[in-house]
Amino acid sequence: xxxxxxxxxxxxxxxxxxxxxxxxxxxxxxxxxxxxxxxxxxxxxxxxxxxxxxxxxxxxxxxxxxxxxxxxxxxxxxxxxxxxxxxxxxxxxxxxxxxxxxxxxxxxxxxxxxxxxxxxxxxxxxxxxxxxxxxxxxxxxxxxxxxxxxxxxxxxxxxxxxxxxxxxxxxxxxxxxxxxxxxxxxxxxxxxxxxxxxxxxxxxxxxxxxxxxxxxxxxxxxxxxxxxxxxxxxxxxxxxxxxxxxxxxxxxxxxxxxxxxxxxxxxxxx
Amino acid sequence: xxxxxxxxxxxxxxxxxxxxxxxxxxxxxxxxxxxxxxxxxxxxxxxxxxxxxxxxxxxxxxxxxxxxxxxxxxxxxxxxxxxxxxxxxxxxxxxxxxxxxxxxxxxxxxxxxxxxxxxxxxxxxxxxxxxxxxxxxxxxxxxxxxxxxxxxxxxxxxxxxxxxxxxxxxxxxxxxxxxxxxxxxxxxxxxxxxxxxxxxxxxxxxxxxxxxxxxxxxxxxxxxxxxxxxxxxxxxxxxxxxxxxxxxxxxxxxxxxxxxxxxxxx
Ligand SMILES: Nc1ncnc2c1ncn2[C@@H]1O[C@H](COP(=O)(O)OP(=O)(O)OP(=O)(O)O)[C@@H](O)[C@H]1O
Ligand SMILES: [Mg+2]
Numbered sequence: 001x002x003x004x005x006x007x008x009x010x011x012x013x014x015x016x017x018x019x020x021x022x023x024x025x026x027x028x029x030x031x032x033x034x035x036x037x038x039x040x041x042x043x044x045x046x047x048x049x050x051x052x053x054x055x056x057x058x059x060x061x062x063x064x065x066x067x068x069x070x071x072x073x074x075x076x077x078x079x080x081x082x083x084x085x086x087x088x089x090x091x092x093x094x095x096x097x098x099x100x101x102x103x104x105x106x107x108x109x110x111x112x113x114x115x116x117x118x119x120x121x122x123x124x125x126x127x128x129x130x131x132x133x134x135x136x137x138x139x140x141x142x143x144x145x146x147x148x149x150x151x152x153x154x155x156x157x158x159x160x161x162x163x164x165x166x167x168x169x170x171x172x173x174x175x176x177x178x179x180x181x182x183x184x185x186x187x188x189x190x191x192x193x194x195x196x197x198x199x200x201x202x203x204x205x206x207x208x209x210x211x212x213x214x215x216x217x218x219x220x221x222x223x224x225x226x227x228x229x230x231x232x233x234x235x236x237x238x239x240x241x242x243x244x245x246x247x248x249x250x251x252x253x254x255x256x257x258x259x260x261x262x263x264x265x266x267x268x269x270x
Numbered sequence: 271x272x273x274x275x276x277x278x279x280x281x282x283x284x285x286x287x288x289x290x291x292x293x294x295x296x297x298x299x300x301x302x303x304x305x306x307x308x309x310x311x312x313x314x315x316x317x318x319x320x321x322x323x324x325x326x327x328x329x330x331x332x333x334x335x336x337x338x339x340x341x342x343x344x345x346x347x348x349x350x351x352x353x354x355x356x357x358x359x360x361x362x363x364x365x366x367x368x369x370x371x372x373x374x375x376x377x378x379x380x381x382x383x384x385x386x387x388x389x390x391x392x393x394x395x396x397x398x399x400x401x402x403x404x405x406x407x408x409x410x411x412x413x414x415x416x417x418x419x420x421x422x423x424x425x426x427x428x429x430x431x432x433x434x435x436x437x438x439x440x441x442x443x444x445x446x447x448x449x450x451x452x453x454x455x456x457x458x459x460x461x462x463x464x465x466x467x468x469x470x471x472x473x474x475x476x477x478x479x480x481x482x483x484x485x486x487x488x489x490x491x492x493x494x495x496x497x498x499x500x501x502x503x504x505x506x507x508x509x510x511x512x513x514x515x516x517x518x519x520x521x522x523x524x525x526x527x528x529x530x531x532x533x534x535x536x
Binding site for chain 1 (some may be wrong): 362
């Protein structure tokens with residue numbers, strides 16, 4: 001009975017966060033239709049307006065509509081985090097599977113390189129890369145895809161190799177399955193739940209990293225309404241208008257929390 | 271004609287004894303050699319932990335021996351090219367001791383039985399379905415089981431699916447590791463009879479690993495007795511055993527009548 005209760009609670013938690021995240025996603029996709037104003041339109045005469053029907057969250061120091069900027073920001077914050085996770089995990093599955101199948105020298109080199117790179121905290125590694133590439137949205141994507149890729153491919157390699165000892169893998173080999181067939185039919189379906197959970201759990205982390213880079217000026221550049229960037233722009237006016245930092249900050253917190261909730265419900269479920 | 275030749279197989283597992291002591295090599299199989307003809311059934315008996323399953327896995331080519339070689343139809347399993355290996359795979363099948371562990375929990379029974387067919391036969395989907403149904407029939411399982419997952423089957427049903435999978439490719443040799451141990455007596459008899467019929471019809475050879483001496487006797491032309499990873503004795507059909515280790519095993523069989531104790535003969 002308690003098991004059933006727990007499951008339904010987990011299901012509720014999962015569907016709740018999924019629904020809200022879905023709505024946020026839709027808002028992001030249809031942002032151009034829903035924005036009351038052009039989020040890039042500067043009008044100095046209308047700066048720091050209080051919330052009104054015309055400007056639901058007021059305007060910022062350049063007279064831009066904060067609400068419109070937050071809506072469009074979904075694409076930059078949430079959208080790029082999802083993109084990063086997608087690309088990183090897909091590349092990691094190929095790379096990890098390749099290394100796990102080959103073993104030997106390739107595996108040895110792969111592990112050494114990963115170990116060296118993972119010895120740096122991911123943030124420091126991404127910093128270094130961004131420093132080399134220069135600040136821009138594209139380079140943030142590249143840097144974060146790279147750091148996530150190292151971490152994920154190493155993880156997937158270990159998951160796959162850990163399964164080598166399983167008797168059903170041996171049974172499958174005896175049935176004549178090799179290489180790609182083993183990966184597709186046996187390794188992958190059995191590690192998929194773990195992968196999904198970890199990827200979902202890290203979306204929050206990646207959003208925070210993107211925002212962090214923007215905040216210190218290494219990431220997304222000025223007019224783009226990425227939430228971290230908006231917090232950064234608002235910080236000069238923190239005394240007079242703290243809400244300029246508050247709105248994008250709350251948006252970040254909300255999305256990160258929802259993703260963590262989603263991930264923990266996935267974890268409980270498996 | 272010899273089908274399988276096992277030459278001086280040895281297997282060691284290394285084990286760290288204690289944190290500071292050196293690594294210890296523990297022998298699991300020591301100097302085991304034998305050969306098997308086409309269509310022959312070889313029994314392997316021995317106490318639990320004597321290395322029967324390990325030997326079975328080595329013969330199957332999934333666990334590399336420390337020393338020695340295994341030749342199947344003249345091909346060295348551990349040095350074969352991938353083309354040779356593929357040929358061997360088709361003819362050398364297995365039924366594992368732990369049925370449940372040998373299934374991918376994410377596959378349905380149909381997918382499990384279909385897998386060898388996908389790898390080796392160029393069947394259409396319909397033909398594969400027919401073949402799977404045929405296999406299920408062979409091991410006396412209902413067709414409806416095909417859509418279930420391994421966890422939804424009883425131990426005996428799992429074991430029969432394992433046997434069906436081994437039969438799917440018409441192999442030349444099947445290593446049966448405790449293949450019938452969780453079946454009821456009636457079913458055991460049916461499966462053993464099925465195996466014997468196949469043996470005659472297709473010249474199928476078996477390596478029959480079991481605790482169950484009676485079943486092993488029923489099936490086998492020769493029996494190898496193992497202890498501590500060594501072959502103690504080879505008993506031919508119709509002979510009585512000589513070696514003390516074998517005698518101990520045989521004396522442990524409970525006779526159907528108390529007066530018959532110590533008089534069991536093969
Ligand atoms: N992976 C392993 N690492 C270390 N030791 C192992 C490993 N696998 C098996 N052994 C040891 O090898 C010995 C033989 O095991 P094996 O499974 O072959 O026995 P068995 O004869 O099949 O026994 P049973 O009749 O109970 O199935 C055992 O003592 C076991 O502890
Ligand atoms: Mg065993």
